[in-house]
Amino acid sequence: MKHTYQYPRAALTVDCVVFGFDGGDLQVLLIRRAIPPFKDHWALPGGFVRVEETLDEAARRELVEETGLKDVFLEQLYTFGTIDRDPRERVVSIAYYALVKPADHTTAASTDAAEARWYPITGIPPLAFDHATILDIALKRLRGKLTYQPVGFELLPAKFTLTQLQRLYEAVLGTEIDKRNFRKKVLSFDLLIPLKEQLRDGPHRPAQLFRFDPVKYERLKKKGFLFEI
Amino acid sequence: MKHTYQYPRAALTVDCVVFGFDGGDLQVLLIRRAIPPFKDHWALPGGFVRVEETLDEAARRELVEETGLKDVFLEQLYTFGTIDRDPRERVVSIAYYALVKPADHTTAASTDAAEARWYPITGIPPLAFDHATILDIALKRLRGKLTYQPVGFELLPAKFTLTQLQRLYEAVLGTEIDKRNFRKKVLSFDLLIPLKEQLRDGPHRPAQLFRFDPVKYERLKKKGFLFEI
């Protein structure tokens, strides 16, 4: 390749912090590296950016290739450019974070050759490169995001109960929330549609199922409304 | 250069959205490009990342080189990687935004060969590359930032009056703010130290000068306190 600039190019990667929720713990999807460096270490899914794709496209492609996940909530997080973050040469990584619904969890775990596994956020193994730092920043971002934008449903099945939603908020934020206040507030936003269905699990009163209303959400976003829970 | 990876490298640039405040308008520092592409167009200060420097270092170096500004508030904004954002070849740009105190404005305008000029945010000329998009996102970020973190003083002189601070908030957020409520709220955070000095300008009652208390601010940040105005 001919250099039109006199400046050296850098190898570019994308890395994805994939969050999931199993009803109790916030989880992160990790893959075990098959090649050096950091062979056999756990790492964030990701890989090199190709010249003919945008950064977002690269992130989505890598997600499919390494975890089988597609059509997930995906947002750019931060770009990491420390000089020695890759032992081989200068590699700059654009980090993304993804929110994945439970329906996709099985696909994610089972797909392809490289081993992929969900880890609870409280029990993350040592990670390759500076991926621990990336994960740390992603978690902070998720916490912030969750408190001022209704993205929680991205981590839940299409139909969910208010208790499930509350458990999710508690897991991500690491706090206990009062049930009545939580329901009052969540419902006041008028973004949840009660379904005719109920969830019957176990020997107790069945729970009302809701689904998220994306139309109303878009309307709110356009008006610049944000809000916290 | 020998490729240890089989993937092509990309040219990497940093671009800086430099915000200033002249007492009335929020302003942005632009430079006129001396070389193609977009020769003679206005653009954000920025340039290529070198292999031996981090992204932050590159952003600060370019700021000094192109505008003479140093020791300013600087934060990474977003990374832009559309394929055709540079007409020559694939260039990925890590955008930053900076907040500059008025004392530095003159230095900024006067330095070096390339022409540099402050433009009010309401009268930005056509910009090179996708810099209009970058500016747009930076402005949104600044608005968000200002509403939940006390960064306003980064755009004011070391000594400032509450009215100046209010004008700044009004200029950035594009709203009118009630004087009494604003003062009540700002002072309640206990981050401003009243000085023995007053500002006398014009035929009216002189205004109390304050300075920001960085020590108390750090203490708040550590506790994870954020707040809005």
Place this chain on the structure above:
DNA sequence: AATGATAGTGTATGAAACACACTTACCAAT
């Protein structure tokens, strides 16, 4: 019929947001 488990609901209190108008201090002009 009794037990155990989770769903679901209302009210009272305190804190913060918001709306709102007049007095004070200085300068300049007469």
Place this chain on the structure above:
DNA sequence: ATTGGTAAGTGTGTTTCATACACTATCATT
């Protein structure tokens, strides 16, 4: 010295929102 113009500075009442808190309803199991 008085007047007029200009921006600084100040307090209260109202409303809205956050928080704390305990019991009843419904189902499955025995």
